[in-house]
Amino acid sequence: MRAPGAISLGAFEERASAPELVGYAIGHPWRGDPPGLWREVPAAPEARGGPAGSSGATYALLHDLCVSPAARGSGLGKALGSAWLRAAREARHSRFQLVAVSRREGFWERLGFRASADDGLQGRVGACHGEGATAMHATWEEVEPAVRSAIPTDGSLA
Secondary structure: OOOOOOEEEEEEEOOOOOOEEEEEEEEEEEOOOOOOOOOOOOOOHHHHOOOOOOOOOOEEEEEEEEEOHHHOOOOHHHHHHHHHHHHHHHOOOOEEEEEEOOOOHHHHHHOOOEEOOOHHHHHHHHHHHOOOOEEEEEEHHHHHHHHHHHOOOOOOOO
């Protein structure tokens, strides 16, 4: 993602021929409801909220976190999510939002997120992202304990 203010992280596993991507997390500043599936995210900062503290961005949206099947269960998802949250915090964001899909709310709750109480938002998210999708949000104070426990102080994931 090359949009201004975007935060993109990748995790690679060393292979004999070349490193292999085993997970990634991407997101960007945003305001309003999370964008729908298969919709282009505007590149202009003012159209999608701009950098934190300008153009009305109200939170950092974690757009996607994916871990390859071979790396699932290794703790990589928690490490990538935590590293992304820390990077967003370093970019001066203190509020975060995401859409948990495939009934993965428990994973995000362990990182400090909670489901939005806005039934209208939940209805719009479910209609766009499908059954089992939940809009979730958190503040830095809510995610900080999990982030600190997931990432060593040197910032490494290993």
